[in-house]
Amino acid sequence: MFRNNYDNDSVTFSPQGRIFQVEYAQEAVKQGSVVVGIVSKTHAVLAALKRNAEELSSYQKKIIPIDTHFGIALAGLASDARVLSNFMKQQSLASRLTYDRPIFLSEITSRIGDRAQTNTQQYGKRPYGVGLLIAGVDAKGPHLFEFQPSGVTQEMIACGIGARSQMARTYLERNLDEFEGSSREELIKHALCALKDSLSQDKELTIDNTSLGVGGIDENFKMYEGQDIAGWLETAFESKAEGEEGGEGMEVDS
Amino acid sequence: MAALSSYSMPTEQPAFSFQNQPQSHASGGPTQHSFYPYTDNGGSTLGISGSSFTIIAGDTRMTSGYNILTRYAPKLFRIGGEGPEHAGAKIVLSVVGFAADGQALQERLDMVVKMYRYQHGKDMSVHACAQRLSHILYNKRFFPYYVQAILGGIDEEGVGALYSYDPVGSYEREQCRAAGAAASLIMPFLDNQVNLKNQYEPDAPQGLEKPQLQPQPLDRQTVEELVRDAFTSAVERHIEVGDGLQMMVITKDGIEELYSPLKQD
Amino acid sequence: MNHNPQAWGRPRDDVYGAYNSQYLPQHHGGPSAHPTTHTQSPIVTGTSVIAIKYSTGVVIAADNLASYGSLARFTDVKRLKPFNRKAVVGFGGDVSDMQYLDRLLSSLDVQENYSHNNDDPEDTKALMSAKNLHTYLAKVMYKRRSDFNPLWNSLLICGLDEKNKPFLATADLLGTTYSAPTLATGFGAHLAQPLLRKAVPDEEASQKLDKETAVEVVRECMKVLFYRDARSMNEYSIAVVDEKGVELKEKEKLENQSWAFADQIRGYGTQTV
Numbered sequence: 001m002f003r004n005n006y007d008n009d010s011v012t013f014s015p016q017g018r019i020f021q022v023e024y025a026q027e028a029v030k031q032g033s034v035v036v037g038i039v040s041k042t043h044a045v046l047a048a049l050k051r052n053a054e055e056l057s058s059y060q061k062k063i064i065p066i067d068t069h070f071g072i073a074l075a076g077l078a079s080d081a082r083v084l085s086n087f088m089k090q091q092s093l094a095s096r097l098t099y100d101r102p103i104f105l106s107e108i109t110s111r112i113g114d115r116a117q118t119n120t121q122q123y124g125k126r127p128y129g130v131g132l133l134i135a136g137v138d139a140k141g142p143h144l145f146e147f148q149p150s151g152v153t154q155e156m157i158a159c160g161i162g163a164r165s166q167m168a169r170t171y172l173e174r175n176l177d178e179f180e181g182s183s184r185e186e187l188i189k190h191a192l193c194a195l196k197d198s199l200s201q202d203k204e205l206t207i208d209n210t211s212l213g214v215g216g217i218d219e220n221f222k223m224y225e226g227q228d229i230a231g232w233l234e235t236a237f238e239s240k241a242e243g244e245e246g247g248e249g250m251e252v253d254s
Numbered sequence: 255m256a257a258l259s260s261y262s263m264p265t266e267q268p269a270f271s272f273q274n275q276p277q278s279h280a281s282g283g284p285t286q287h288s289f290y291p292y293t294d295n296g297g298s299t300l301g302i303s304g305s306s307f308t309i310i311a312g313d314t315r316m317t318s319g320y321n322i323l324t325r326y327a328p329k330l331f332r333i334g335g336e337g338p339e340h341a342g343a344k345i346v347l348s349v350v351g352f353a354a355d356g357q358a359l360q361e362r363l364d365m366v367v368k369m370y371r372y373q374h375g376k377d378m379s380v381h382a383c384a385q386r387l388s389h390i391l392y393n394k395r396f397f398p399y400y401v402q403a404i405l406g407g408i409d410e411e412g413v414g415a416l417y418s419y420d421p422v423g424s425y426e427r428e429q430c431r432a433a434g435a436a437a438s439l440i441m442p443f444l445d446n447q448v449n450l451k452n453q454y455e456p457d458a459p460q461g462l463e464k465p466q467l468q469p470q471p472l473d474r475q476t477v478e479e480l481v482r483d484a485f486t487s488a489v490e491r492h493i494e495v496g497d498g499l500q501m502m503v504i505t506k507d508g509i510e511e512l513y514s515p516l517k518q519d
Numbered sequence: 520m521n522h523n524p525q526a527w528g529r530p531r532d533d534v535y536g537a538y539n540s541q542y543l544p545q546h547h548g549g550p551s552a553h554p555t556t557h558t559q560s561p562i563v564t565g566t567s568v569i570a571i572k573y574s575t576g577v578v579i580a581a582d583n584l585a586s587y588g589s590l591a592r593f594t595d596v597k598r599l600k601p602f603n604r605k606a607v608v609g610f611g612g613d614v615s616d617m618q619y620l621d622r623l624l625s626s627l628d629v630q631e632n633y634s635h636n637n638d639d640p641e642d643t644k645a646l647m648s649a650k651n652l653h654t655y656l657a658k659v660m661y662k663r664r665s666d667f668n669p670l671w672n673s674l675l676i677c678g679l680d681e682k683n684k685p686f687l688a689t690a691d692l693l694g695t696t697y698s699a700p701t702l703a704t705g706f707g708a709h710l711a712q713p714l715l716r717k718a719v720p721d722e723e724a725s726q727k728l729d730k731e732t733a734v735e736v737v738r739e740c741m742k743v744l745f746y747r748d749a750r751s752m753n754e755y756s757i758a759v760v761d762e763k764g765v766e767l768k769e770k771e772k773l774e775n776q777s778w779a780f781a782d783q784i785r786g787y788g789t790q791t792v
Contacts, residue, residue: 068337089372093365096338099647100654101681107634139645139681140635220337288559291664293693316697321708324699325721354661354694397665 011123021127022120025149028129032075034162035062036194037133037144038172040182044135044142046073046213047191049162049199063213067092068220069102070136071213075162076149077129084112084128104138109145109153117151131161136215160194168198184216192236205233292400293318295353296494298434299329300484301404302448303414305471307505308406310346310416311481312434313489313516314498316353325497325518327353329434331360332502332509333405334367334377343509345383345407346502350434351421352400359399363387380407384417384425392423402433407504414504429469436488436495443487447480448472474503482514489516561613561671563587565598566750567707568609568675569740571715572685572700572725573733576761577677579607580737582745583769584752585614591752597769599756602628604764606649606678608656611704612692613671620670623659624652649678649686649760653696661694669693673704678760685725685761700725703740706748711740730759742773746780 006012007020014020035048048062060078064085065071072088074081088108095103112132119125132147133156144156158179160168171194182190191212196205207230215221224232296317301310312329315322329350335343347363349356366386370378378386384405391399403419418431430448432440445451450467458464472480481501489496496519501512521527530538543549563585570579585593598610600621608624610617631647653676663670673691680686688698700722701715718736719725737757745751753776758767 089369093368097361097365098655098658099651100338101648101651104635104645110634289557289664289667289669291667291669291693293695295695318695321712323708324697324702326699327697352693352695354664354696357696358661358694 009123010120010125010127019120022150025127025129026131029076029131029149029161030163030165032077032130032162033060033062034160034165034168034195034198035073035075035133036158036160036165036168036172036191036198037073037135037146037156038158038179038182038187038191038194039135039142039144039156040179040184040187042142043182043184043187043214043216043219044070044137044144045187045191045215046071046133046135046211047188047195048073048211048213049195049205050209050211052209059209061211063211063223065213065221065223066108067096067102067136069138070105070108070134070215071221071223073133073135073211073213075131075165080128080130081132084115084130084132087115088112102138104140105134105136105143105145106138106155109134109147112147113151113153115151116147116149120151133159133161135213136221137217137219142215142217158190158194160198164198164200166198168194171197184214188212188214188232189236192232196237207233292352292355294351294435295323295327296435297329297350298432298436298440298485298488298492298495299348299350299402299404300430300432300440300444300481301348301406301416301418302430302444302472302477302480303406303416303428304474304477305413306408307474307477307503308346308408308414308416309474309477309481309501309503310348310404310406311485311499311501312348312350313485313495314500314513315494315496315516317494320493322497328500329356330500330502331364333360333364333383334371340364342377344377344504345380345405346504346509347387348404348406348433349401351402355399356401356403359390359401359403362390366390380405380409380415380417383407384415384427387417388419388423388425390423391419391421395422398422402437404431404433406502408506412506432484434495436492439488439491440484443484444480478503478512485516557668561616563592563614564750565596565611565614565617566748567703567705567711567744568598568611568673569703569707569711569715569737569744570609570675570677570687570701571719571728571733571737572677572687573728573730574726575685576679576730576759577607577685577687578730578733578737578757578759579609579675579677580741580755580757580771581609581611582741582752582755584750584754586750589749591750594752594754597756599758599767599769600624601758601765601767602649602652602678603631603646605643605646605760606652606676607758607760607765607767608652609675609677609704611673611675616670616672620656620659620672620674627655643679643683643762644681648681649676650680650688652676652678653686653688653690657690657694657696660690660692664692664694675702675704678765679762683762706750707740707744710744710747714740714743730761734759738771738774742776745773745776746778 006014010021033049033051037046046063050059050062052059063073066088092103116128119127127149134145145153146156146159147153158172207226212224212229297313297315299312314326316324316327330348332340332343333345333347335341347360367378398421400421405417407415409415417425417427419425430444450469453467454464485499496516499514499516503510540548565585568581581598583596585596600608602624635645669692671692675689677687689702690696700719703711741755745753753773755771756769757771
């Protein structure tokens, strides 16, 4: 029987140059429910699909506001995300305390990137089993960053991670050109549409299973859940659905 | 070397308002400078709690000896709430004494209250915050924060809450308290006007049995007037008090901040 | 031959006597009860720094003298240090501590330029502001005083805040901080501050003040300080910080001095009539 000898720890390369533990950690991200993030010139939006383990249990938290100017959305091991979010909270408070300024998103992202990287190079450690989207506004404007268990971080215009997120990314790629000039409301609708596209047939977005996080220039990062998002859920898909079909129609024609 | 180290920054302290640190210039021997990590920045604060509000007030002058360092250095701080503006905060801390310690204390308490909200998903009660502040002060009792603190807010029953502290964390809940340079001028006034000390039933016959007037919770306007009177009087009699009066009124709806000028002389 | 490798290449004890390790630190064989020592007093010192806010910026000045007690020891010491294009720090007090802080600021500047790589030099929004710098320096000063190892300085930090509004504040060896439309450290607190406050009594007045008047008031104060402060000199640095950046002049001479008042002074020393 085949047995992989190179996945016992996260410090050993396979002969092909892969680190299996890190790749397995990235699989953990794909097990998590989908989260989507988009930025425009003025806003950054996170949208997330929440899951409950069973009918009677509560929904797992997917979006965590960290500071007044940014928040994170997670896909994967929620407990690992909590460790990272506690660290990020501490770092942003420290920035406020020592410099009296909100921490730069690029800064906080590279700090958790560095932390995650050490887990892939020290014996006896385990990579974080969670992917994050970090979205908000700093002195340089709105930003969206993606964080992976490998320690890779990159700035994105739009991004989706988690289970079935390929469908969400397809939607985002198709509408990429529209994001930059989008208003707050348009951006939220795009995020919800991308989220909806990645749902399985038998599911739909409800006020119970959807989370939204919105940050903007001169606007604090705020999380919306439950009744607060009912309005967006009602209106998001009406006009968009038409436009969507129209767009596809054009493609077929050509 | 003696001549060299006798150079000092010209910050002579007025002798009457607080203890001078030892500066061994006298008696011919070698002058030794030793670093004294405290100073007194003057000013005064006071707090009064009512049945549905708490008012905390302080002057905005900051001094060093006979110098006025600045005419606007707030001694009142919002604790908790969202971000650097403390949006939605319902606790106020006032600190008077050594300003740098006051600032450090304020930042620590604010950090604690913000982390509490992050970890528990709800605001810290004044009661809990008051006890935490006591612990912060007591933990540094061998190198204390040289401040007299007053903490105000609304308790879980919606009643005004006021806590006063000594520099090493001893604290109690009170109806009213004055602290700082003019505490000895203001506190007897508050004893008389808020707790009605030495006030008796006017129509009762003379003698030891003469009944004391019983203190009643005061309304907001009366308290505001008391605070203004207390400070305008203190300004007349104490050189370290003046420039501006900052007041924070804490009600169930949040914190209302008022500012009015005081004499600058 | 001495077979102890430790002794090779060292002066021989039988010829030169035992090595005197008295002054060495403990880990090099120095005396075990060698106490750690902290600054107990400043040695080479700079005198006053003065600054004033005006409508769109700040003016700051300090003379170029570093004194060794009453000896005018160094006459070309620059006590105003610019930090990026938004802030200037003025140093009073110990000069070696100033140089330490200057190195600290340089490394902070490098760190800032690295981590946020401000590729657009016109974009000042993400630049560390004078307010950020002040908070940082105040923390450094307070930490050192809490360790009983103070940096013996009083600093004026001036420039622009994040909204590009004029900013002026101070931090001293105790970690005390405050801000005002006009500030002066050292002897300036006695001699210059009253003159500065006469020109700018409050925040409102400073918002109406123009740059030329502000510079004029500061130059006048430097002159008065030279007249009356025995630890001052007639060459000084002056800096203006506004949205255009930092304009620093480090070789200004006092002009139009008048010592006519000098022979009117009575009551000091032996001169009693």
